[in-house]
Amino acid sequence: MKTQLSWKVGGQQGEGIESTGEIFSMALNRLGYYLYGYRHFSSRIKGGHTNNKIRVSTEKIRSITDDLDILVAFDQETIDVNASELHEQGYILADSKFTPTKSDDVKATLFAIPFSEIAKELGNPLMKNMVAIGATASLLQLDIESFRAVVQDIFGRKGEYVVNQNMEAIEKGVASLQAQLPFSHTSMKLAKADGNTRMFMIGNDAIALGFLAGGCRFMAAYPITPASEIMEYLIKKLPEFGGTVIQTEDEIAAATMAIGANYGGVRTITASAGPGLSLMMESIGLAGMTETPLVIVDTQRGGPSTGLPTKQEQSDLVAMIYGTHGEIPKVVIAPSTVEEAFHDAVEALNVADEYQCPVILLSDLQLSLGKQTVDPLDYRTITIRRGKIDNKRQVEEQDSKENIKRYQVTPDGISPRVFPGTKNGIFHVTGVEHNEYGKPSESASNRKEQMDKRLRKLIHLPDTFPTPIYMNQTCDEADLLLIGFNSTRGALEEVQHQLQQDGYSVNHAQIRLIHPFPTTHLLPLLKTAKKVMVVEHNATGQLASIIKMNAGFHEKIESITSYDGTPFLPRALYHACKELL
Known part of the structure; x- marks a missing residue:
């Protein structure tokens, strides 16, 4: 049995690719599997190749995979573009309407299934996606009743007839593939999930x-x-x-x-x-x-x-x-x-x-x-903090004929704030430089005082922010420190694990507070790492430059950048890191 697999559906934008992936994912999510999906789509409403790649696992995952187990193809372009991701034991489930073919270097098994023909027989060509889901369920040895609740949720408002029609499409997809599967086919059956409910x-x-x-x-x-x-x-x-x-x-x-x-x-x-x-x-x-x-x-x-x-x-x-x-x-x-x-x-x-x-x-x-x-x-962890809102005490201390000191110079740079409409809470607001009352001022001393006040607000934020850096520190002195931000975390976590299995000591940091930069939090990891790899989706290594600007260590820091529009994949990152090591 497989503890994880990767499934992809592709075709022309506007012909139900997203809904196919959605129904497949929702059913497996309700069975308790962990999923991660990434959709490649065109910047137009209809037309152009699109695909949805979904990784299914019995354990938590945060990235898509390099390879592919099952490819569902609604057109030949899907096979041409994506079949190279399939491993030798993989499968292509293709609509027979276009006489599907694959190149000689693709070793995966191809099954031509009449997705469109079955859907037409059922009275709705759009139901070819449900036929494809049935074929997938057959390959994975999933009980099609797992999909009934999802179909009911999506189509229930259209009546029981539509629900039953879609379930029939799934059943016919199962039967169509079963008629072609040899006894010797490689099992794609998934190990049982924990059954827990998750979003x-x-x-x-x-x-x-x-x-x-x-x-x-x-x-x-x-x-x-x-x-x-x-x-x-x-x-x-x-x-x-x-x-x-x-x-x-x-x-x-x-x-x-x-x-x-x-x-x-x-x-x-x-x-x-x-x-x-x-x-x-x-x-x-x-x-x-x-x-x-x-x-x-x-x-x-x-x-x-x-x-x-x-x-x-x-x-x-x-x-x-x-x-x-x-x-x-x-x-x-x-x-x-x-x-x-x-x-x-x-x-x-x-x-x-x-x-x-x-x-x-x-x-x-x-x-x-x-x-x-x-x-x-x-x-339960949520707190709402409004800061220095002072709608009563401050204005009561003011002469009602004067504006309040909305921009009062304070040690921490943060002035008391009063909402409009508060009695005696009048103050002037302008985009030009101003004094404590908000009135325009070009005084050199006032300019410096107000600028210094504003800029000292954030001095202590890196120390009070809940988690300025996510750190997975597994050793005191690392052969390699991996650094990223935003969605690169999942791929970097897998690379860290793979390198550790190879015998390397590897730490991982994901920057969550980009500015003001949490220099003191990152310095211990930088100091004890022999080499540092910063991974980011841009051409100029922007995060690497910011780290160098704030923390130094230019001689240690290397960059892996990607700007072709596709996400980092764990295997490609792994090989890049191996070359550095």
């Missing part, structure tokens, strides 16, 4: 859920891949908690509207991708100068300009830290798992309120759109 979600859903749990009650945003799911989730859920979402005319309006709502005291967020963040930069500077909380999600994708809207990349890192003109306090947080995405969304709201500054929650396409099994989230 199955994308990172964007976890981020949105985190914002909801953290007290966000308003979102202003403009749709953009791969961030739109955050808005779509909150459109459905926020009204249930007295909140709302507004789709703005562009990203500039979204950022300024979010600033206005935060100024009014409502926890507000916006979300976008690289092109949208470029438009928001001036507004981010405004939030920094006016010391207004602002939480923005940047789901990184291939750039620059329109770039590769539906492909993986991590090239916004430097822009998120230094993109605004002038100098302001700014926080950049980078979760590396779906669970961290949930908790870091809550923390982003807290940090923005406490430090009264912009906070960017940095994700990437693989983390935001990759769907995976998630253990139950611990809501």
Whole structure:
């Protein structure tokens, strides 16, 4: 029996590839398996090759695999593009409508199955995906009743006839493959899962859920891949908690509207991708100068300009830290798992309120759109911290005829904050330099005093942030230290394990607080490592440069970069690290 396998379905975008993967995954998730899925799709609504690769395991996993056990092909292009991933004992389940063929160097077994023909006989050509699921279930020796509850959930609103029709399609898929399978075929039967109930979600859903749990009650945003799911989730859920979402005319309006709502005291967020963040930069500077909380999600994708809207990349890192003109306090947080995405969304709201500054929650396409099994989230750990909100004591001490010192110079750089509408709580707000009362001032001494005040806010954040660096330290002195951020964690964890099996001592660090950089937390690992490998999805080694800038050790640090739009795979990373060692 197999403890894990990799399954992929491919075809033309718009012909049900996503729903095929969704139904397959949901059924196995409910059986208690761990899953990790990554979807390759085109940046158009219909047409163009797309595929969905899903890894199934009896143990927790956080990345896709290099190789492939089963390929479900709805067209010849799927075989041409993906068959090279199949190992010799793998299988291709292809629609017989296009007379499928494979090259001589592909040793996997090919079965031509009449997916489309069976679907037409049942009265709905779209049901070919259910026939394909039946064939897969047959190969894996899964009880097709495992799929009934999923089919009921998806199609139940259309009536029992549609549910039964889809189940019949699955049954016919089972029968069609069984008629072709030889007695000697290699077993693909999965070992039994633990049967525990877990969530199955994308990172964007976890981020949105985190914002909801953290007290966000308003979102202003403009749709953009791969961030739109955050808005779509909150459109459905926020009204249930007295909140709302507004789709703005562009990203500039979204950022300024979010600033206005935060100024009014409502926890507000916006979300976008690289092109949208470029438009928001001036507004981010405004939030920094006016010391207004602002939480923005940047789901990184291939750039620059329109770039590769539906492909993986991590090239916004430097822009998120230094993109605004002038100098302001700014926080950049980078979760590396779906669970961290949930908790870091809550923390982003807290940090923005406490430090009264912009906070960017940095994700990437693989983390935001990759769907995976998630253990139950611990809501007991959630705390809501609003910071120095002083709507009573401060204003009572003021003369009602004077503005309050909204930008009062304080030892920690954080001034008491008063919501508009508070009695005697009037203060001036402007994007130009200002004095403690908020009134414009070009005084040299005031400029230095206010600038120093703002910039000393974040001095102690790396020491108070819950987990600035995720560390898997297995030894005091390492042959190799692996470093990454965002979605590279899963692949790096597997590489670390493989290298340790080879006899190497390996540590792993995943940077979660990118800015201000947690130098003192990383230094012990850097000092005791013989070599350091920084792994990231960009062409210029942005994270490696930031580490060198803040911590040094230029002579130890090497980079593995990828910018072709595809995720890192564990085996390729393993061989790159072996070469370095």
